[in-house]
Amino acid sequence: MTDQMIAPVRPETVDVDAAIGILKERFPDAVKDDTREGYVGVVVERSQLVEVATAIRDELGFDYLSSATAVDYLGIEDSMEMVYHAYRISGGKPLVFKAQTPRENSSIPSLIDIWPGVDFQEREAYDLYGISFPGHPNQKRILMWEGFNGHPMRKDWKEAYYEAELKPFESRWPKGYVRRSEELNIFGKNVAYPADFDLSRLSDDTEASLYAGMGLGVDVEALNSDEELKTDRLVVNLGPHHPSTHGVFRMVVTLNGETIETLEPVMGYLHRNHEKIGERNAWNHNMPFTDRLDYISSMSNNLGYALAVEQLMSRGMRYTPPTYRAEVIRVLMVELTRIVNHLWAIGFLLNDLGAFFTPALYAIAEREKILDFFEATAGSRLMCNYMRFGGVFKDIPERIRSTANLLNDKVRDFETTQYLTQLITETLPRAVDELDTFLTDSEIIKTRTIGVGYLPTETAIAYSAAGPLLRGSGVAYDVRRAEPYSIYPELDFDVAVRYNGDIYDRYLLRIDEMRESLRILKQILPRLERTKGESFFSGNKAVYMPRVAIGEAYGRVENPKGELGYYVVSQGDPKGPQNPWRYHVRAPSFINLTVLGQMCKGQKVADVVAILGSIDIVLGETDR
Amino acid sequence: MYGVGILKGLGVTIRHFFNTYVEDLRYVGKKLNNTQEFERRQGVDSTGLYTVQYPEEKIAVPERFRFVPFLVVEDDDHPERPGHDWCTSCGICPKVCPPQCIWIVRSEDPVTKRPIPEPEAFFIDIDICMNCGLCAEYCPFDAIKMDHDYELADYDRTGIGVHIHDKEKLSKPFSYWRKIAPTTAWEEAVDRGGWEHIDVIKQKQKSGAPIAKPGPTWDSPYVPPIVPVKEEAPAAETAQAGGEAVGTAAEAAPVEMSAEDAAKEERRKKREAALARKHAKEQGGEG
Numbered sequence: 072m073t074d075q076m077i078a079p080v081r082p083e084t085v086d087v088d089a090a091i092g093i094l095k096e097r098f099p100d101a102v103k104d105d106t107r108e109g110y111v112g113v114v115v116e117r118s119q120l121v122e123v124a125t126a127i128r129d130e131l132g133f134d135y136l137s138s139a140t141a142v143d144y145l146g147i148e149d150s151m152e153m154v155y156h157a158y159r160i161s162g163g164k165p166l167v168f169k170a171q172t173p174r175e176n177s178s179i180p181s182l183i184d185i186w187p188g189v190d191f192q193e194r195e196a197y198d199l200y201g202i203s204f205p206g207h208p209n210q211k212r213i214l215m216w217e218g219f220n221g222h223p224m225r226k227d228w229k230e231a232y233y234e235a236e237l238k239p240f241e242s243r244w245p246k247g248y249v250r251r252s253e254e255l256n257i258f259g260k261n262v263a264y265p266a267d268f269d270l271s272r273l274s275d276d277t278e279a280s281l282y283a284g285m286g287l288g289v290d291v292e293a294l295n296s297d298e299e300l301k302t303d304r305l306v307v308n309l310g311p312h313h314p315s316t317h318g319v320f321r322m323v324v325t326l327n328g329e330t331i332e333t334l335e336p337v338m339g340y341l342h343r344n345h346e347k348i349g350e351r352n353a354w355n356h357n358m359p360f361t362d363r364l365d366y367i368s369s370m371s372n373n374l375g376y377a378l379a380v381e382q383l384m385s386r387g388m389r390y391t392p393p394t395y396r397a398e399v400i401r402v403l404m405v406e407l408t409r410i411v412n413h414l415w416a417i418g419f420l421l422n423d424l425g426a427f428f429t430p431a432l433y434a435i436a437e438r439e440k441i442l443d444f445f446e447a448t449a450g451s452r453l454m455c456n457y458m459r460f461g462g463v464f465k466d467i468p469e470r471i472r473s474t475a476n477l478l479n480d481k482v483r484d485f486e487t488t489q490y491l492t493q494l495i496t497e498t499l500p501r502a503v504d505e506l507d508t509f510l511t512d513s514e515i516i517k518t519r520t521i522g523v524g525y526l527p528t529e530t531a532i533a534y535s536a537a538g539p540l541l542r543g544s545g546v547a548y549d550v551r552r553a554e555p556y557s558i559y560p561e562l563d564f565d566v567a568v569r570y571n572g573d574i575y576d577r578y579l580l581r582i583d584e585m586r587e588s589l590r591i592l593k594q595i596l597p598r599l600e601r602t603k604g605e606s607f608f609s610g611n612k613a614v615y616m617p618r619v620a621i622g623e624a625y626g627r628v629e630n631p632k633g634e635l636g637y638y639v640v641s642q643g644d645p646k647g648p649q650n651p652w653r654y655h656v657r658a659p660s661f662i663n664l665t666v667l668g669q670m671c672k673g674q675k676v677a678d679v680v681a682i683l684g685s686i687d688i689v690l691g692e693t694d695r
Numbered sequence: 696m697y698g699v700g701i702l703k704g705l706g707v708t709i710r711h712f713f714n715t716y717v718e719d720l721r722y723v724g725k726k727l728n729n730t731q732e733f734e735r736r737q738g739v740d741s742t743g744l745y746t747v748q749y750p751e752e753k754i755a756v757p758e759r760f761r762f763v764p765f766l767v768v769e770d771d772d773h774p775e776r777p778g779h780d781w782c783t784s785c786g787i788c789p790k791v792c793p794p795q796c797i798w799i800v801r802s803e804d805p806v807t808k809r810p811i812p813e814p815e816a817f818f819i820d821i822d823i824c825m826n827c828g829l830c831a832e833y834c835p836f837d838a839i840k841m842d843h844d845y846e847l848a849d850y851d852r853t854g855i856g857v858h859i860h861d862k863e864k865l866s867k868p869f870s871y872w873r874k875i876a877p878t879t880a881w882e883e884a885v886d887r888g889g890w891e892h893i894d895v896i897k898q899k900q901k902s903g904a905p906i907a908k909p910g911p912t913w914d915s916p917y918v919p920p921i922v923p924v925k926e927e928a929p930a931a932e933t934a935q936a937g938g939e940a941v942g943t944a945a946e947a948a949p950v951e952m953s954a955e956d957a958a959k960e961e962r963r964k965k966r967e968a969a970l971a972r973k974h975a976k977e978q979g980g981e982g
Contacts, residue, residue, distance in 0.1 A: 234795075239790040242798075243790075243798050243799065244784075244798075244799045244801065245784065245786060247799045247800055247818065249818035249855065249859055356829075357793070358827075358829075359793050360793060429708060432744060446756070446759075450760055450761040450841065451760070454827070456829075464832065468759065471757060472758065473755035473757050473758075474874075474875065475755045479756055479843070480753055480755070481752065481754055483754075508703055508706075508707055509703075509708075511700075512699065513700040513701050513703075513704045514701055515701060
């Protein structure tokens with residue numbers, strides 16, 4: 072053994088356990104193993120967090136910070152902690168490190184200088200948990216409004232219409248005398264303002280802080296020389312109600328003439344505190360809620376959550392992993408979802424470029440056929456709620472049948488296998504090819520997109536960009552390959568990658584990815600046929616309230632929009648709680664927006680819309 | 696050459712344009728109410744763009760389609776328990792409901808205070824319901840099912856019976872469920888071992904009475920619940936329950952009634968009679 076050790080060990084290539092060893096050696100005082108039951112990684116003394124994080128990035132090579140989130144351990148440890156998941160861009164397991172802080176006057180040094188991608192995530196932790204991040208240049212609320220009282224994700228914070236800490240609520244059964252929550256809890260009653268808060272000056276205040284530093288009030292005469300065209304600085308609000316923002320999203324832009332000087336995304340208009348709802352819910356209650364994140368691709372949202380909880384369940388007793396049939400069906404659904412999403416993304420990117428609705432409609436027409444299959448299988452076109460812990464909801468039906476009933480008067484009847492085969496081998500490839508012919512060579516599109524919204528490789532990695540945004544900038548990082556899950560290891564596919572990092576490449580990349588998805592689907596079809604009749608669910612269907620082993624887990628999938636991660640913590644009840652203690656969604660749409668300001672700098676105002684369209688966000692996921 | 700890409704793209708648009716109208720020309724005058732053409736255009740083969748003219752045209756929903764739950768009750772012509780709830784108020788659906796929109800009042804025996812396996816009241820707030828279908832999935836009695844009726848718009852959302860569906864509004868006969876979801880209903884019947892409620896099947900298995908079994912395939916003819924021969928019923932029970940049932944029937948017989956009211960009244964009488972019979976049986980069993 073020792074002979075092999077002669078070659079110098081390159082710390083940036085050692086596995087995670089060895090990396091932790093090196094880290095503990097270097098920082099013996101600051102880095103400790105996380106010894107709590109079911110936890111992984113290290114706990115870092117917060118005073119030395121920046122040094123340790125620098126070492127993790129530069130010496131150990133974990134250059135991609137996937138997720139940074141806070142957990143409130145009120146009643147268990149009476150502390151809060153930030154949890155970071157750092158990956159190597161070359162793939163592999165994460166190095167999980169945590170920093171703890173007392174709940175009062177909580178503060179943890181900002182890592183924004185090491186990974187600029189934590190920008191929004193730290194702001195979110197500040198907003199929802201009240202942890203302050205010394206060193207963060209722009210520490211203000213991101214999802215809630217400035218005047219919001221308290222930090223809603225703290226365990227002792229109660230929402231309006233609060234009923235009980237955990238579901239299921241006692242009042243529903245056996246004495247479930249119905250009432251509407253607003254009847255008991257009239258609007259306005261559960262709203263509290265800080266003591267020194269003055270409602271009348273609210274709007275001025277928040278907007279002023281937003282516009283501060285936007286470069287208003289500059290003397291135009293002094294700014295421009297006589298030779299050049301005189302331009303004025305102008306602050307423009309794009310959104311929140313604007314068709315190009317794909318929802319209620321706002322960009323505050325400072326323009327110099329038509330050129331963008333600064334851009335700041337403002338979000339939270341669709342915020343519903345998904346994570347708080349998730350912590351009140353029981354484990355299986357969350358499955359339909361994940362549908363509502365990225366509502367274009369609910370199937371893959373389901374899969375990510377199922378994977379995270381299955382990780383936890385696999386540590387407890389009485390758990391059998393999903394059957395092969397279940398995995399095949401899952402991959403089938405997820406890859407179809409990817410096509411659905413990319414068709415949608417391309418269609419609406421073209422909308423943003425001004426090709427109003429013709430390409431979008433062609434793309435949506437093809438998407439409908441996939442949704443028909445989803446509807447016949449899962450029961451719903453968008454909110455599929457299809458995956459379960461240990462399998463899927465139901466097997467694929469033999470026929471895609473619609474019976475005319477009292478309400479509906481048109482009948483359809485297809486044999487499912489035939490429908491799927493035709494869809495995957497003929498219809499969808501034809502549709503992708505058609506989009507390709509339709510758009511790829513178009514001179515208008517090329518002029519509008521080539522070289523616009525450039526994102527360099529290093530910036531993409533540093534800003535934790537994920538999905539098509541990252542791969543369009545020349546990083547072949549795909550969770551399906553980097554940290555494979557389900558049956559992806561046995562499937563033959565390439566990670567699509569493009570190198571120019573502009574809108575055009577992101578568009579081409581989506582076309583490539585659809586072709587790769589079709590390649591996967593063609594391999595899925597014989598597997599579906601082979602496993603016909605096998606069990607699609609490994610657990611016990613009668614268990615309606617599963618208990619999950621104590622510990623933490625981070626399940627991530629390659630969602631069409633990027634890496635979707637679920638950080639779940641199971642704590643409290645020693646028998647295995649039936650409600651998650653922490654349920655965090657690493658939303659790709661949200662984190663991909665961190666780099667939007669960078670990409671738009673120096674571009675023309677008309678291109679902002681296209682750049683945003685090329686990131687492909689969904690506000691259900693951004694605002695959560 | 697500059698512009699070739701645009702021309703190629705426009706070619707696609709023109710092809711779509713013609714595909715759309717070629718279909719129309721081929722089926723001129725038959726566009727509406729022609730199920731076969733509809734099926735073709737809505738299937739994988741279709742190439743043109745095609746609009747479903749809602750609300751004149753409606754796409755039939757597949758049987759797994761889920762929208763706001765309903766409660767299964769026995770058909771009105773059920774020989775033993777017409778209008779009887781399948782729900783036993785076991786309380787699983789309000790527990791698995793993610794937004795907690797199901798409210799059940801469990802009924803109790805007024806004397807013994809023991810729960811009776813039939814809900815006294817059942818409410819679903821459809822404004823809160825997220826149509827996830829977990830209630831139907833986990834119901835061990837196949838008593839709550841997802842409906843296909845998606846047209847629930849109303850001018851008023853407050854109040855019980857409008858957007859808070861109560862038991863009366865929720866209850867739909869088993870035949871309705873078989874109609875909207877024939878294969879699923881058949882699969883469930885196979886799992887239960889008979890067409891009827893699981894408790895009835897168990898009871899019949901115990902007493903050796905014939906059970907209405909589902910056929911080998913989902914579209915095999917439906918076997919309705921078997922009508923029991925009168926003599927098979929225990930003598931004590933018929934004496935007690937029969938007397939009561941006759942009494943209620945005699946009481947409620949007004950001369951003039953609209954057809955609808957009559958049907959309602961008939962249903963109520965049947966239900967009461969069945970309930971009385973059951974009650975008598977239970978008391979008999981205890982005594």
